[in-house]
Amino acid sequence: MNSVQHDDLDTRLGRRIVAAADRRLTKSGVVAPVDVLTDLGWLTAKPADAWRQGRLGHLGEAVAVPEDRLVAAVRLVRRWAERNGLTPEEAVYVTATRDRRPLRFTATGDESVEQAYRRHWVSPDLSPARRRRLAERHEKAPDLVVVETGPGWACAECADNAPFSIADEDQQICLTCADMDHLVFLPAGSAVLTRRAKKESALSAVVTRWNRRRKRYDRTGLLVEEGALERAEEQVLADEDARARRRERDRVRRQEWDVDFQARMAEEIVRMFPGCPPERAERIARHAGARGSGRVGRSAAGRELEPRAVRAAVIASVRHEDTDYDALLMAGVPRQAARERIAAGIDRVLARWSG
Helix, strand or coil, X not given: CCCCCHHHHHCHHHHHHHHHHHHHHHHHCEECHHHHHHHCCCCCHHHHHHHHCCCCCCHHHHCCCCHHHHHHHHHHHHHHHHHCCCEEEECCCECCCCCCCECCCCCCCCHHHHHHHHXXXXXXXXXXXXXXXXXHHHHCCCCCEEEECCCCCCCCCCCCCCCEEEEECCEXXXXXXXXXXXXXXXXXXXXXXXXXXXXXXXXXXXEEEEECCCCEEEEEEEEEEHHHHHHHHHHHHHHHHHHHHHHHHHHHHHHHHHHHHHHHHHHHHHHHCCCCCXXXXXXXXXXXXXXXXXXXXXXXXXXXXXXXXXXXXXXXXXHHHCCCHHHHHHCCCCHHHHHHHHHHHHHHHHHHHHC
């Protein structure tokens, strides 16, 4: 690799790389040269996907930047990482094709340069658990990727205009030629069904479509074995039945709790106001403690049956049932004025019930 002077991080390119690497480090705790090239705008979505899907010979074909400038950028990433005390870890890069062949970064294939691209720089502050997850993600082979084709496309082997294509070495072939036409398409939409179908299927592939407006490939679904999809659907239906039964049990529990709570509240009303008729106390408790009502019985104080909350529930009932408060409001009397006019009446009822 070409040597880079120590002060090259202070150049225009160096400052851009430092800014991009700093952002990556803050966001995830790990910095990869390929990610920095993406942040620089040198590597965009469509050619990057073509490279990862094995449709390009090396990464250099995906960027409109001379290889020596790419190499210099990767070297600057290393200088930045060493300056910040990051730990180097080598990641695995393989194509999203069935042969899982190693991805190449350069035309020459120089191993020292290839290794520099594969080297990720990890923050020493990452927890051991986070490091393990990163290692597992790097070691996991990428999903097979299938592309929805359009008018005019033809399989490189049979010349058929099939709905899907997959990369095979340096060409795009249909699923029949790839021996994958036994798979069925599961549209995106249910994350649970997709996850389970993929787990059940020995062979699967992500289906993508080129989005012209966003200039990227969007995921549209998954190809899985038909039996795997059927098993996944049965599992999801079983889960839905279980969730429905759980919701019903919870509903019954809530109802039982409401009945118990309202009974205890009625008892507390009679204890605080012995002269209150028991049936009136029960009616006050049902009204104040109704689930979802937002009334005083559903407040934190009400659920704890604090005296001030119970008293407030009783006063609210007396206000509406034993005074002409509602009629005053209907006549246009302001709320505060109406309350002042009926205050003595409420006090008389409470005094009678307290005796």
